[in-house]
Structure formats: structure tokens, C-alpha cells
Amino acid sequence: MTTFDDRERAFEAKFARDGEMEFRISARRNRLLGQWAAGHMKLTPEETDAYAKAVVQADFEEAGDDDVIRKVLGDLTAAGVEVDEAMVREALAAQTIEARRQMMEVR
Incomplete structure (x- = not known):
């Protein structure tokens, strides 16, 4: 039974590591998206950093990517940047x- 228990623990550990990695990738992606949008809005380096952090925070509003897309699209549109959801x-x-x-x- 020990081998089975060891395999179960290994699978659980891998699942936890994979979940953490996906979270980190998502946060990094959102930061990069914020930097991309900030470039289109012609923000200063300090404003770019703050905006990228705000985009990362926006992802915690609801599950999925729609909250991030909505924020970035709204901010770009408000800044007068010609952009659409696609x-x-x-x-x-x-x-x-x-x-x-x-x-x-x-x-």
C-alpha cells in the first residue's frame, strides 16, 4: 500500500505545482498585457508600472479573462486608442x- 500512497502524494504535489505555475503565468501575462496597453496609451515608465499592476489586480474580480479584457479595452478606448476586443x-x-x-x- 505504501507505493500507492507515494504515487498519490506525488500526483497531489504535481497538481499543486502545476496550479501555482498557471497562476504565475497568468499574472505575468496580465502584467505584459498591461505594459502593451500602456505603450499604446503612451504612459510614462512610472505610469506603465502602476498600470501593469492594476491589470494584474483586475484579474481577481471574476473567473476567466473577461475582467482583464474589459479593463484594458475600456482604458484604451478612454485614452482614444483605436482598438477593438479582437x-x-x-x-x-x-x-x-x-x-x-x-x-x-x-x-
Whole structure:
């Protein structure tokens, strides 16, 4: 029975590590998306940093990516940037790839 218990613990540990990694990737992706949007809004470096943190925080409002997309799209539109939801979703997808790449380099 010990082998079975060891395997169960190993699977549980892997599940926890994978969940933590996905959380980190999501946070990094949101930060990168915030930096992308800040570039379009022509924010200063200090404003860019604060905005990127605000985008990361926006992800805690509800499950999924809609809260982040809504925030970024609304902020870009309010700043007079010609953008639509599809462009923000494309940027989100691109930043997901970049965030995964960066996290793999850190490992």
C-alpha cells in the first residue's frame, strides 16, 4: 500500500505545482498585457508600472479573462486608442505565449 500512497502524494504535489505555475503565468501575462496597453496609451515608465499592476489586480474580480479584457479595452478606448476586443484578445494570446516562455527560462 505504501507505493500507492507515494504515487498519490506525488500526483497531489504535481497538481499543486502545476496550479501555482498557471497562476504565475497568468499574472505575468496580465502584467505584459498591461505594459502593451500602456505603450499604446503612451504612459510614462512610472505610469506603465502602476498600470501593469492594476491589470494584474483586475484579474481577481471574476473567473476567466473577461475582467482583464474589459479593463484594458475600456482604458484604451478612454485614452482614444483605436482598438477593438479582437485586438485585445490577440494581444492577450501573444502575451500568454511570452509569459510561458519567460517562466520556462526561469525554471
